[in-house]
Amino acid sequence: MKLPFPDDARKEYYSLLDQVFDSNMWSEGAMQRRFEDGFGAFVDSDARAVTNAGAGLLAIFQYLNIAGGEVILPTNTFWATTRAVVLAGGTPVFADIGKDDLCLSPSDIEDRITPLTKAIVVVHIGGHIAFEIDKIVELCASHNIPLVEDCAHAHGATWKNQAAGTFGFAGSYSFYATKSLPTGDGGMVVSRNANFLSWLEKWRNYGKEVIAGTVTYPVKDGFNYRMNEFTAALGIVQLQRFPQILEWKRELATKFDQIFEERVQLPEGSISGFYKYIVWGGANLAEKTGQVFGPGDLNHWIYGSREELPVAEWVAENHQCAPIWYGWENADKSVDELSSILGVSA
Numbered sequence: 001m002k003l004p005f006p007d008d009a010r011k012e013y014y015s016l017l018d019q020v021f022d023s024n025m026w027s028e029g030a031m032q033r034r035f036e037d038g039f040g041a042f043v044d045s046d047a048r049a050v051t052n053a054g055a056g057l058l059a060i061f062q063y064l065n066i067a068g069g070e071v072i073l074p075t076n077t078f079w080a081t082t083r084a085v086v087l088a089g090g091t092p093v094f095a096d097i098g099k100d101d102l103c104l105s106p107s108d109i110e111d112r113i114t115p116l117t118k119a120i121v122v123v124h125i126g127g128h129i130a131f132e133i134d135k136i137v138e139l140c141a142s143h144n145i146p147l148v149e150d151c152a153h154a155h156g157a158t159w160k161n162q163a164a165g166t167f168g169f170a171g172s173y174s175f176y177a178t179k180s181l182p183t184g185d186g187g188m189v190v191s192r193n194a195n196f197l198s199w200l201e202k203w204r205n206y207g208k209e210v211i212a213g214t215v216t217y218p219v220k221d222g223f224n225y226r227m228n229e230f231t232a233a234l235g236i237v238q239l240q241r242f243p244q245i246l247e248w249k250r251e252l253a254t255k256f257d258q259i260f261e262e263r264v265q266l267p268e269g270s271i272s273g274f275y276k277y278i279v280w281g282g283a284n285l286a287e288k289t290g291q292v293f294g295p296g297d298l299n300h301w302i303y304g305s306r307e308e309l310p311v312a313e314w315v316a317e318n319h320q321c322a323p324i325w326y327g328w329e330n331a332d333k334s335v336d337e338l339s340s341i342l343g344v345s346a
Ligand SMILES: Cc1ncc(COP(=O)(O)O)c(C=O)c1O
Pocket: 052, 053, 054, 055, 077, 078, 080, 081, 123, 150, 152, 153, 173, 174, 175, 176, 186, 187
């Protein structure tokens, strides 16, 4: 599979690169701001670019001052989520998930909340928003605990028309090469908290702020997590293409729905960005793209915890992903043709 990046997108990208060279700003320039504005408008929030989604999570946890405290998160996530907690000085507390959506289960959170809980993380697995997001939001509000959203998979996902990253305190999106909106590497933090965003602008730049020509360092624990202008320019082009990418994925998903009865079924109100198309069983699929997170990815095991999280463990063993990469050459094939390629009868 080759990621499509058609000629018109290349031309657009090259013209933006010319603008970068002409501006003489290879970092901290107009492209970063344009990409942030565009992405913010896309999710109806404010957005700040960073080097990757893991850095975005780290920023959120550092700002929330989780050091010395606990953070509840699902075990079936990329190790980045746990690493960000640990790097920020927190202790991860792993929770189980719902079997229907593969996302953090609100009923499994409550018993894990202690006076030390500093944040709760929901990971919108596979491109859909956690089906029980309303309950998770409510639970966080009732305990006065900030909700953090790992949106690495969730480009284009909405729940009742609300985009991922806008349900809690902040969310972090990934533009890693395999994601639905790739720039090779990159991340975007979304939040409506003005103080946090202002802190983040400095944090990602070694804590630096220039006031009337004078350099100051008001944020002491920052580092370099800036997105350069070349990446931001690619992000602008990818964001322009994204409606088309989503259309491909959704067209394919509608056909897959006619093939796979045993699959993640989206409830009314949920629109998926289809980073992945998740089926149950499916080990004999002729063409498949692995798993979202298999047994070897479960964070509680990687971390060394021996506790049992039975639903997450069952899900890790029993799901597969049918191929739904964007621009997948089979997007315009019929259901029958797709069934035969996948080796499954519709
Ligand atoms: C759920 C999840 N969170 C965080 C990340 C980290 O993203 P990045 O590679 O942009 O740091 C990933 C990346 O695959 C992910 O899948």
